[in-house]
Every structure is written in C-alpha cells, then in structure tokens.
Amino acid sequence: MTVGNMDSAELFDAGKKGRGLRATKELYAGDVVFSEPSFSAVVFDSLATQVCHSCFRHQDKLHRCAQCKFAHYCDRTCQTACWDEHKQECGAIKKMGKAPSENVRLAARVLWRIHKDTGIVSDSQLISVDQLEDHVADLPEESVKQLKKDVHTFLEYWSYGRKQHSVDDISQIFGIIKCNGFTLSDQRGLQAVGVGLFPNLCLVNHDCWPNCTVILNHGNQSALSSALHSQRRIELRAVRKIPEGEELTVSYVDFLSLSADRQKKLREHFHFECTCEHCSQHISDDLMTAAAESEGNKPSADKVREGTALTKECLQKIEKSRVEQDYNTVVKLCCECLEKQENVLADTNLYKLRVLSVASEVLSYLQSFSEAADYAQRMVQGYIKLYHPNNAQLGLAIMRAGVTHWHAGQIEEGHGMICKAYGILMVTHGPNHAITKDLESMRMQTELELKMFKQNEHVYHSMRDAALKVSSS
Template structure:
C-alpha cells in the first residue's frame, strides 16, 4: 500500500518530542492519512475466533494446517497473510505452541525489520528503531514481565540475530506504542498492531482526530487487495493548517487525575493538556444530585460511591461467570441507591447504566433496557466531544434498543444521530456505518408505517417478532414481511 502523507509533516512539539501537524485545512470526517500495520497479531484469547489476516470476528474459521494456531476467513485471507505468517508458522511448529501476543508481535516486528529494515515505504515518516521504548522508565512489575517475555522470545526464536538489548528495545516500543485493533463491528478489542506514523501523533484528552481500523475489502477475490487492513486517522472537527494533530490515548470518561495516572504508567509522560490542567468536566463526572438547591451530604456521597465500587466489582464477577440475571439484580439495586445521590453525569452511575442496558437488552427486556440506554446517552452527550466514536456507538446501541422495544420514533432519531457521528469517525465504507445506513432506512420505513396506522404497525411488529405470517396489505410498507432488528 502506498502511503500518502501529503497532508502532514513532522515537527518539534517541544516537551512532547516529535509530533505531526497538518499542512492544509481539514474538514470533519476527512481522512488525514491511512497506514497499514508494520506488524499485527490477534490476542491469544481470540485466536480461534478472529481471522489472523483481516481481524474480522467470524464463525467457522479455517485453521492453518501447518502450525494449527492461525485461523483465517478463507484461503484468500490465508494467502494474503502468508508473507507475514510464514516465519511465525515455522517457529510455532518447532516451539510446539504459540507464545503470548507480546512475544508473537515482537517476533513479527523483528522479522519485518530483518526483511525490509525499519522503513517499508517512502511515506513512512519514521523507522521503528526511532520510536521511544521507555524501558528505563518501567516499574519493577512491568520490568519483571519484560524479562519473562524476553526469555520466552529466546526460546521461541533461538537463532535470532538480534542481541538482548535490541529485543528489549522492541518489546518496550510495543508496550508504549502498540495500537489496539477492534473487530469489524468496533465492539471488541481483538488484537494489537504497530503503526509507525500513527506513533508520531501525540495525545490530547480532547483530541482533534480519531483512529479507526479499516479491515480491507473482503469482496475482492484477488488476495493482493483482499485484506489491506489499515488504520485511518480521521479529523473530528475543522483543523487549521499547521495545527498539531492529536488523538486520545485513554478514554475521556475518567477524571483528569485518573487519566494522568494511566498515561504516566502506560506512556510515561505527564499530561498537561487543557482538559487535565483545568480539570474540565471533572465536576460533572463526580456530580451529586441537586434538588431545589440542596445536595446530599459529602458523607452520603462517599458512602454511595464506595457501595457503587463494590457493586461494580460484583457485577464484573457475575458477568465473567455468565450469571446475567444476577448482574441485572445488582444493577437495579445499585441504581436505586444512586438515584437520589448522584447526578446524571456521575461516572459510577453511567457505568452502571451502561452495564444494565446491555445485559437487559441481551436478556430481551427491551423496555427497561431502553430507559437505561436513554439515560446513558443523555449523560454521555454532556461529557463527550460531539463527534466522539464512543458517543456514536452508545447512541447506536440506544437506538437499536428503543427499536427493539417498539419505540420506533425515538429509535429512528437515535439511529440517525449515531449515523451522523459515525460518518465522521468511521466514514461511509466502514461495516458499522453500512449497518447503520441499513437500519436507518429500515426504521424510516417503519416510522412511515407507524404514522399511517399505529395499530397495523404494532400488529405487524408482534407477528414479525413471533415469526408469524403477516396479512397482505396494499402499501409498499405493509408488504414488509418481517422487521429486521439486527444489532
């Protein structure tokens, strides 16, 4: 893939080191640049559920007959990935098992460097060697993990030409520069990759860009074009010429001190962006409920916060155990306790609403799920950037939940709103946006039907949900055989 980097240039960003800035004015949704991975691997836990070539989550994947570890959508995906997998395939066969993703990614990076050096195209603005590793800044626990990974790597690649110091350098680079890859629906992290140009984009808690993974074109039969997975850096708002490009390394939905702590631990720098320096929106994220000018006591707020943290831990354990009815019980109990104390934007309240709406939707209690999802979106809209991808995904899920609950007007409005956001963050060709476009058209049709005759609409909806045959009708809308409710 030829890298077109005409929109950006490297510059000295002061204490932040190197950075990227734009060389022209950019509009919201514009692709600043796209970049294929230098190397990428699927997470160990999902190795049999995600294609190792295009990183799409699929059923009935085909296993590599040689190493019996890598899995692919089909032979075309396998062929497209062979150049990246062939040395790994031989190493896994000889090692008789696959090491963890850190070791596998380090090996892939070193094999790529050995083959192509650290520069793979004229558009690559920095070599892998020039990226920061921060090994000297690692905490004792992280350094201990590094030593274990180093030993596993040497067992996995005993004939490596690289010295221990250089291998350690690559491990460090991956730890603080690796980019998490999501599946085609953007709902789950499925792997990690290294993108050298993206590594030059500095952090801001209120960034002007976002990064998404484009999984390539699976409709082509030519392996050379089948799986051109790449990240796309997209503008979230209008960006002026010579303005620095930034992305968020951590989720904004944390108070500034927690974000700073996470950034210091993972990326080894002190964030001094405006959001952190001025503690912007921290008051909303920890807001107590105010009624007629009166707020609950600090002691009561503290007690409910402690109760919420305990409850969130129990909810996580119940989710892991698959006991979703227990999750619902815990969420209802916690939300009931939070209601008179926390504001609508309190982080613990939003986290509980998020879990409750998702699990209730999974259990098909759509009316209650829709109520919680609507409240979640209301809180998110006061906290997130208007074009934030997390906000867009939350509105999409809320729209689908309302649709499932038979609240077609609100569902359609939310789906349209989510579509507008994801057109900016993901673009028109991403699978999520295409799904949303289909849902937007379907809900628009159903909304017209609803406005024509509510009784007929609800009767047809009930029949569709119960897989019953529908009566013939005269209008185009009435000839819809079933109502598609795909999340």
C-alpha cells in the same frame, strides 16, 4: 485516499512532547488525514481460532494453516495475502511445537519485517521502528520481570541460524510494542481482537480532547485474487475543523475518567505527564462527580460520599455476578443501586453511568427491551454532556441505545438515535466502514417502520408483535 499517503501531515518538533505531526493544510470533520497499513500485527492468543489472522475479521468458520496449525484464515485468498507475513512465523511455531504469547509473536514479526525492509517500508513512513520510544528504563519492577520472561521465550522461539540479537535489542522491541502497540478491533468494532504497530500513528501525540480519532479499516477481501485485496489499515480522521499548522492529536485513553485518573493511567502506561487543557483545568471533573439536584436543592457532601461508597461496593458485586453469568442478580443489584443513588448522584456522575450502562446491556441481553431502553436513554443523556460531539464511543453508545429503543417498539426514539449515531460515525468511521454500513441499513429500516407507524399505529404494533412471535418460535 491511497494507503500510506502523508500529504496532509508532516513531522515537527513538538517541544516538551518530543516529535509530533501537524496538519499541512486545512482539514474538516470526517477528512482522512492519513491511512497506514500495519508494520506488523497479530491476533490475541485467546481469539486465535475465531479471528482471521489476515484481515482481523471475526468469523464463525475459519480455515487452519496446515503447516503450523495455529494461524486461521477466512479462506485461501486471505491466507495467500498473509503468507509473506506468516511464513517465518509458521516455521518458528512448527519448530517450537507451539505458538508463544502475542507479545513474543509480534516482536518476532517486527524483527523479521525490519530485516526484510531495513525498518522503513515506504517513502511515506516518517520514522523507522527502532527510533520509536521504548521507555524500558522507566518500567516498574513487575514489568521488568515480565519483560525478562518474554525475552527468554523469544530467544527460544527465534529460528536457529537467523541473525541473532542482543538481549538489549530484543528488550527495546518489547518496550516499543508496550508503549506504541495499537489495539485492533473486529469488523463491527465491538471487540478488541489483536495488536499492531503503526510507525506514523505512533508520532501522533495525546490530548484528552483531541482533534482526530483513529479507527481500523479491515480493507476489502472480496476479490478472488489476494493481489487485489486492499490492506487492513488504520485511518486517522479529523473530528473537527483543523487549521493548517495545528498539531494533530488523538486520545490514548477514554475520556470518561477524572483528570487525575487519566493522568495516572497515562503516566503509568505511556510515561508522560498530561498537561492538556482538560487535565490542567480539570474540565468536566465537576460533572463526573456531580450530586443530583432537585429544585435547587442538593444532598449534603456526606450523603454524596456515602452514595459513592455504596456504589463502589455494589459495582464489585455486580461484576462478580456478571462473571458468574447470573444476569438476574445483576439486574436486581443494578436496580437496588440506582434506587439508592436517586436524589444523591447526578446522571453525569461516573458511578451512576457505570451502573446505567450495565443495567441497559444486561436487560437487552435478557430481552427486557422497554426497561433497557429507559436506562440506555439516561446513560446517553449523561454521555452527551461529557463526550466530544464527534466521539466514536459516544456514537456507538447512541447506536446501541437506538437499537434497544427500536427493539422495545419505541420506533420514533429509536430512529432518532440511530440517525444521530449515523451522523457521528460518518465522521469517526467514514461511509465505507462495516459499522457505518450496518447503521445505514438500520436507518433505512427504521425510517420505513416510522412511516408505517405514523400512518397507523395499531397496524404497526400488530405487525411488529406478529414478527416477534415468528422470530421467537
């Protein structure tokens, strides 16, 4: 599909939700509904020297812009491809003597782009940026204070002699970014690295159990000429069959929260009350707060409350030890907590899932793969009961669990999980995404190892042990 093609979606009046997009034809799981280049985007301040400001890939060695000494790029072609977006920013940073925060940089990039393109980049852009919701009037007091600080910094940053803007106009742009900014991840999808504005994506309304998902495709920067680079873009992808005329939806928040907590987050950040089926009927809330059940017996309500309170307390200690990088203490706390939860909280209980997640992650980091695999297996089984079968977060969790089992020498389980994750990510990310390509390589490697294992288990484990000794020496 070409970037910007909107043949599969159209704007419509979604009633109380305002504007929305709906399918103009029948769509199937994995179909790209539309793709859209960013109107403007910036790398987070904290990662400015680690992530390319053009393609948003995480790289070890980046080249710095010789003029502003702030922007960093993979190479000359990435820098040339980004120059049109960076040139005014470059002059403003030089004049100010330092780069302002990402919010101010993004607001300035948005306004420079509006001046250049009068707010509409192409015929496929369904709405101009200044028509997006800003909700400035709904901001709480603390957010208003921050907004005033950002506006003050913006006025200092905005180059002298250019078209001037009123405080209200600048405030509106900040409000639009706050409500509509889309977090951009690196090429492996493992870390949030920046934020961008995508006008057509902003028209897709929320549902906690959506029919679409959105991912960042970093494009292809391998060509020597920047003119031949494919743009970074978001892709809206169907996660199930969508009949013609059905509204297209994505989830603005992770599903793994109680319906009341999701509603609170949506109200505070996006200023609307979620009335989707999963919130209205509190679907899966019972699983997320479930007590353990053994042979039809359940613990008392008091015991469940006590177990939940203990877990909350323990999670605070776990987080403190994680921040201090005291990973052995993290493991000890997780094991103690899970022992106390035994026969009290079910494996779908959110508090148990959080502890299982931390335990498997930290044990993998410490290379205690067999223990990590046990916890990862339990976590994944809980996730499968809660998430949509084609949820990207589920796919990534199963992928990590599969890799952990593989590293633990549990090749059959590892290969099975990697195959399952590959099936999900083919829908959510597509065959050309870096994550899917990585997963395809792992799938082929584990398939070869599984054949070897089935032919002769002893030979397989001997070869594996020898390879591990070489890699650790």
